[in-house]
Amino acid sequence: xxxxxxxxxxxxxxxxxxxxxxxxxxxxxxxxxxxxxxxxxxxxxxxxxxxxxxxxxxxxxxxxxxxxxxxxxxxxxxxxxxxxxxxxxxxxxxxxxxxxxxxxxxxxxxxxxxxxxxxxxxxxxxxxxxxxxxxxxxxxxxxxxxxxxxxxxxxxxxxxxxxxxxxxxxxxxxxxxxxxxxxxxxxxxxxxxxxxxxxxxxxxxxxxxxxxxxxxxxxxxxxxxxxxxxxxxxxxxxxxxxxxxxxxxxxxxxxxxxxxxxxxxxxxxxxxxxxxxxxxxxxxxxxxxxxxxxxxxxxxxxxxxxxxxxxxxxxxxxxxxxxxxxxxxxxxxxxxxxxxxxxxxxxxxxxxxxxxxxxxxxxxxxxxxxxxxxxxxxxxxxxxxxxxxxxxxxxxxxxxxxxxxxxxxxxxxxxxxxxxxxxxxxxxxxxxxxxxxxxxxxxxxxxxxxxxxxxxxxxxxxxxxxxxxxxxxxxxxxxxxxxxxxxxxxxxxxxxxxxxxxxxxxxxxxxxxxxxxxxxxxxxxxxxxxxxxxxxxxxxxxxxxxxxxxxxxxxxxxxxxxxxxxxxxxxxxxxxxxxxxxxxxxxxxxxxxxxxxxxxxxxxxxxxxxxxxxxxxxxxxxxxxxxxxxxxxxxxxxxxxxxxxxxxxxxxxxxxxxxxxxxxxxxxxxxxxxxxxxxxxxxxxxxxxxxxxxxxxxxxxxxxxxxxxxxxxxxxxxxxxxxxxxxxxxxxxxxxxxxxxxxxxxxxxxxxxxxxxxxxxxxxxxxxxxxxxxxxxxxx
Numbered sequence: 001x002x003x004x005x006x007x008x009x010x011x012x013x014x015x016x017x018x019x020x021x022x023x024x025x026x027x028x029x030x031x032x033x034x035x036x037x038x039x040x041x042x043x044x045x046x047x048x049x050x051x052x053x054x055x056x057x058x059x060x061x062x063x064x065x066x067x068x069x070x071x072x073x074x075x076x077x078x079x080x081x082x083x084x085x086x087x088x089x090x091x092x093x094x095x096x097x098x099x100x101x102x103x104x105x106x107x108x109x110x111x112x113x114x115x116x117x118x119x120x121x122x123x124x125x126x127x128x129x130x131x132x133x134x135x136x137x138x139x140x141x142x143x144x145x146x147x148x149x150x151x152x153x154x155x156x157x158x159x160x161x162x163x164x165x166x167x168x169x170x171x172x173x174x175x176x177x178x179x180x181x182x183x184x185x186x187x188x189x190x191x192x193x194x195x196x197x198x199x200x201x202x203x204x205x206x207x208x209x210x211x212x213x214x215x216x217x218x219x220x221x222x223x224x225x226x227x228x229x230x231x232x233x234x235x236x237x238x239x240x241x242x243x244x245x246x247x248x249x250x251x252x253x254x255x256x257x258x259x260x261x262x263x264x265x266x267x268x269x270x271x272x273x274x275x276x277x278x279x280x281x282x283x284x285x286x287x288x289x290x291x292x293x294x295x296x297x298x299x300x301x302x303x304x305x306x307x308x309x310x311x312x313x314x315x316x317x318x319x320x321x322x323x324x325x326x327x328x329x330x331x332x333x334x335x336x337x338x339x340x341x342x343x344x345x346x347x348x349x350x351x352x353x354x355x356x357x358x359x360x361x362x363x364x365x366x367x368x369x370x371x372x373x374x375x376x377x378x379x380x381x382x383x384x385x386x387x388x389x390x391x392x393x394x395x396x397x398x399x400x401x402x403x404x405x406x407x408x409x410x411x412x413x414x415x416x417x418x419x420x421x422x423x424x425x426x427x428x429x430x431x432x433x434x435x436x437x438x439x440x441x442x443x444x445x446x447x448x449x450x451x452x453x454x455x456x457x458x459x460x461x462x463x464x465x466x467x468x469x470x471x472x473x474x475x476x477x478x479x480x481x482x483x484x485x486x487x488x489x490x491x492x493x494x495x496x497x498x499x500x501x502x503x504x505x506x507x508x509x510x511x512x513x514x515x516x517x518x519x520x521x522x523x524x525x526x527x528x529x530x531x532x533x534x535x536x537x538x539x540x541x542x543x544x545x546x547x548x549x550x551x552x553x554x555x556x557x558x559x560x561x562x563x564x565x566x567x568x569x570x571x572x573x574x575x576x577x578x579x580x581x582x583x584x585x586x587x588x589x590x591x592x593x594x595x596x597x598x599x600x601x602x603x604x605x606x607x608x609x610x611x612x613x614x615x616x617x618x619x620x621x622x623x624x625x626x627x628x629x630x631x632x633x634x635x636x637x638x639x640x641x642x643x644x645x646x647x648x649x650x651x652x653x654x655x656x657x658x659x660x661x662x663x664x665x666x667x668x669x670x671x672x673x674x675x676x677x678x679x680x681x682x683x684x685x686x687x688x689x690x691x692x693x694x695x696x697x698x699x700x701x702x703x704x705x706x707x708x709x710x711x712x713x714x715x716x717x718x719x720x721x722x723x724x725x726x727x728x729x730x731x732x733x734x735x736x737x738x739x740x741x742x743x744x745x746x747x748x749x750x751x752x753x754x755x756x757x758x759x760x761x762x763x764x765x766x767x768x769x770x771x772x773x774x775x776x777x778x779x780x
Contacts, residue, residue, distance in 0.1 A: 011039045011046070012072045015065055019105065023061035025054055046071050059120065062105070100270045102128035109265055111258070118254045119262065128769065130266045131293050133259070134312070134727050135246025138305060139212070142243060147187040147222055150215050157212040158189055158224065159232060159241055165203045179203045181211065189215075190223045198252060199229075208232040210240055230256040239264060244299045263297045275763040276315075284740055286311045313728040317741035319770045320519055325749055335376025335503045336479040340368040340399045348395045351430055359531035360388050366527050367396050367505065371480075377503035382512060383529030384699040385664025386536055389507045390420065392529065393482045394427040396505055397461050401433045405479025406454070407461040408502075410468050412485050414439045414610045415617055419639060420484070421463040428461060438464035438473070441610040447472075478502045485510065509664070510657055512703055516731060518738045530700075539667040541675045543651075543694045545682055552676045553595055556645055560599050560626045564644040564671070568592065568629045569662055571653040588649065589629040596627065604630040632658070634665055641669030651677035651693075652686045656706035659693050707731075 014035060018027040025031045032053045040047045049068045053061060100108060104127045106119045124130050145156050160181035168176045177193040177200055191211050193199045202209075211229040215222060228247070232240050239245070239260040248259045267290075274281075274289040281288060287295070287307045295308025345364060349356055356364070363381055370377035383389045397407035409424070411417040421437045428435060436459040438450050447467070453459045457476035462468065481502045506524060517526050544552055556566045570585040589603045602625040604616045613633065620628050621640050628634070628643075632654075646666045651659060659677070667673035677690055692705045729737070748755070748763075755764045 007039055007042055008072050011035070011043065012069065015069055015072070019062065019065045019069070023058045023065065025061070043072065059117070062107075062125075066105070066107075098269070100127050100266065102126065102131065102270060102272070106130060106262075109262060111262055111265065115258070115262070118258065121251055121254065122249075124262075127266050127270055130262050131270070131272075131297075132727075133248060133263070134296050136249050137247050138299070139245050139247060141210070141241050141245050144183070144241070146185070147183065147189055150217075150222060152215065152217045154215050155213070156215055156224075157210060158183060159208070159210045160184070160189070162203055162205050162207045162209060163188070164205065165200075167200065177203065179209075181209060188222075190221060191226050191229075192223060193226050202231060232257065239298070244301070244305060246297050260297075267294055267297065273762055275760075275766050277759075280744060284314065284744065286314055309728060313734065314737055314741055316726050316729045317519070317734065317738050318745055319767050321738075321742045321745035322748070322767055323771060324519065325745055335374070335501055336371075336400075336405060337374050338371040338399055338403045338405070338479070338503075340371040342368075344399055344402050345395060348398045348427075348431065352391065352427070354533065356391070357388065357529075357531045357533055359383075359529045360392055363392055363527040363529055364395055366525070367392070368399065370525070371396070371399060371503055376501055377480075377505065378524050379504070379527055380506045380508065380517065380524040381527045381529065382508050382517065384532065385509050385661065386668065387509075387529040387532055389509065389529060390423055391427065393484075393505060393507055394424055397424070397480060397482065398428060398431060398433060400480040400503075401428075401460040403479070404477065405502075406457065406459070406475050406477050407480045407482065408468055408475070408478060409461070409463045409482040409484065411463070411465060413633075414441055414465055415613060415633075415638065416484065417463055417465050418614065424461065424463060434458065434460045436462040438462055438467045439610070440465060440467050441614070442467075480505065482507065484508075510661060510703075516703075516707060518735070518742055519731060537667065537670060537672050538697050539663055539673045539675055541663065541677065541694045541697075543677045543679065543687070543690050546678050546680045549678055550595075552647055552678060553592070555674070555676070556627070556647060557596055557599065559645045559674075560596075563642075565620070565623065565625070565640060565642050566627045567634065567643060567646040567665055568627060569634070569646065569648045570629065570631060571650050572631070585629055585631050592627065592629065599626045601625065601627045601629060604628055604633060606631055606633045632662065634662070638665050639668050640665075641671070643668070644671050644673045645676070646674070647676045647678060649678050650680045651690055652679050652681040656689065656692055656702050656709070657699070659690075660699050660702045663693070 014028050015032070018025070018032060028035045032050055036047050036050060046068045049064050049071065053064065056064065098108070106125060106127065106129070107116050109115065109127075109130075119125070119130065122133065124133055139157055141157060141159070144159055147158065150156055158181060160183040162179050163182045165177065165179040168178070170176065175195050175197055177196065179191050180188050181191055182188050189211075191209075191213070208231065209229055210232050211224060211226055213224040213227045215224055217223075230240065230247075232238065240257055246260070248256060250256065250259060272290040272293065276286065276289070280286075286292075287310075289311070291304075292308040292311035295304040296312055299305035299308065345368065367377070367379060367381075370379055381389055381392060393409065397409070400407045409420055411420055417437065417439050421435065425435055436450050436453060438447065438454070442450070450459070450462070451473055454462055455474045455476055467473070479502050482505045484507045556568075559566060568588065570588050572584040585603060585605050589601055592599070593601050602616050602620060604613060604620075608616070616625075616628070617638065619625060623642065643666050646663060648654065648659065648662060654662070663675040666675060677693060679686055679690060689709060692702060696702050696705075731738075748760075752760060755767075
């Protein structure tokens with residue numbers, strides 16, 4: 001039976017965690033009051049202090065938690081006097097010299113009345129929160145400008161005393177506030193605020209202000225349109241002038257001077273350890289944590305700020321990589337071990353009607369090295385449309401089959417699964433590999449027979465859709481799982497296929513910038529096929545306004561008369577009342593039948609059954625149709641070499657990477673191919689964006705542009721809901737930093753897969769803190 005002291009310890013830890021994570025009442029299932037039902041019986045005063053906890057606001061919860069924790073400590077119990085019927089927290093006597101820990105509440109800071117409420121309003125509840133509330137920008141205020149030398153249109157920051165102010169209302173609803181500031185040299189500048197009535201109370205005569213904005217000269221008068229201002233903290237040790245100054249995100253009523261004093265006190269009083277060892281810091285040329293935090297808030301010079309930014313940016317990526325590498329896994333997993341001989345790879349290549357490109361060979365060697373290792377392979381193979389990923393995957397499946405293992409390839413659609421099956425038959429069947437297809441459109445009898453053959457080992461390689469992960473499917477000896485367009489599957493769907501821990505090869509034709517691949521796919525090794533097979537003719541792309549639609553379809557008809565085929569892509573299936581400007585696929589097909597009476601036109605969209613879609617595609621491949629009007633159902637995997645032209649209606653409705661994917665459905669052979677983008681939006685911004693596609697055929701260049709325009713977004717389905725908002729990092733340009741951080745994260749986990757050694761407690765605690773703050777689920 002647990003002792004009272006043991007129960008006290010069991011109760012104290014979750015209550016402390018509740019306090020540190022913002023009093024959200026979510027640290028334990030059922031909330032704090034549920035916890036007290038199980039552990040709180042020996043502590044009636046604690047139960048009374050937290051009675052009604054769920055109904056309290058966060059400030060009251062914090063006070064009650066501190067009182068409860070005081071009652072659980074070995075120190076004398078706090079006073080239980082009542083006021084207005086509620087139990088109050090014990091009075092706190094602040095010691096401005098007492099040392100602080102990062103997890104301490106901000107109530108321990110000596111910042112004056114109302115300070116806790118101000119910090120809480122910004123989401124800052126602990127000393128650590130304050131220290132990691134980085135400035136959003138820095139201003140060099142070491143030498144403020146001479147106002148006589150300021151040029152018209154120049155942006156500047158000035159500091160001075162308000163000597164006069166006026167208010168004007170030129171028309172109803174419009175307020176103009178003006179204040180004349182005099183600097184230390186007696187020079188004056190007229191500062192102007194438009195429609196900001198809340199500013200007026202801060203413009204009292206004698207107030208010392210720091211003002212930033214764009215200057216305008218009217219004769220000898222200098223006027224400043226105010227973009228930002230703050231009230232200066234006075235005294236010889238001012239934190240707001242005569243230095244490089246950080247400017248923070250804040251709220252009305254919370255001054256920059258107050259935030260700087262809060263940070264200064266935290267830095268001065270906090271015992272800052274470092275979760276990175278001295279050897280790690282030396283290896284990656286990083287300053288220590290205390291210097292970095294001091295440098296981000298109060299840099300002594302530009303070099304200090306630079307090294308602070310470098311360390312804290314590195315830390316952001318290090319913890320991101322640790323989170324991704326740890327997520328859903330239990331350290332280093334053992335997989336299958338294959339012979340993966342060079343002779344077998346040569347045998348496979350010799351059976352092909354073409355030779356591997358240099359890029360394909362390089363990636364195959366990386367895959368073979370992984371397959372020979374006892375560690376489970378987890379590799380992402382990226383390659384632009386037509387780069388030959390399927391042939392590489394087929395070779396890997398052949399290597400698995402040669403060693404007596406089964407292989408599986410899971411595709412997101414039945415169309416793509418059938419296409420993979422046909423391609424792999426050509427690659428593997430001549431080499432004696434037995435293949436099977438398992439998709440939802442098969443009859444019950446066909447599925448049962450295929451499931452029996454898979455379970456008995458009669459099938460070496462099975463290709464399918466989500467049908468592969470049904471409970472009724474059992475593999476005899478699964479050694480390699482290939483997942484195509486992995487981001488289109490959910491987490492649980494992928495993991496069902498991987499329960500027997502086969503080696504895993506993920507393929508993606510969606511170009512992902514390297515920086516994003518290293519973070520969103522940080523748990524996978526990365527291989528890139530960055531070379532197209534010889535004989536591929538670049539696709540010519542043309543951007544047209546919708547006023548030139550007739551010209552576009554005239555060209556399509558020219559191609560059809562030459563015996564070629566065409567795609568037309570619309571973003572909607574049926575006409576929409578709310579999006580009437582868009583060309584719906586069904587209406588577009590009817591319009592084109594009138595516009596192009598010679599053309600045999602078919603319609604394909606996602607609402608059709610699998611059998612209907614497959615029938616349309618089979619007839620299109622057989623050239624029974626000249627033109628296929630489709631939604632984005634053709635985005636992935638459709639391969640008809642005779643199709644040489646694609647028209648994309650309302651191209652502005654698609655992302656750049658998606659447009660590139662769609663464009664990849666043409667140019668599949670040696671014939672000259674074309675893509676026509678028709679834009680319904682004629683704005684300059686739209687044209688600039690679509691010009692990226694018009695002028696580039698490199699999917700990775702396009703993906704970089706798409707990332708800049710749209711942000712990381714959701715990359716891997718439900719596995720993670722997008723990437724965190726980085727405070728300092730720029731995921732578009734920080735490739736080198738990400739690679740170095742990932743290298744360290746992998747080294748840490750290789751030596752200690754669970755971060756269990758006591759020397760890593762600080763690192764583990766920081767990882768958990770960051771995970772909680774960005775609402776990621778716990779990973780360790």
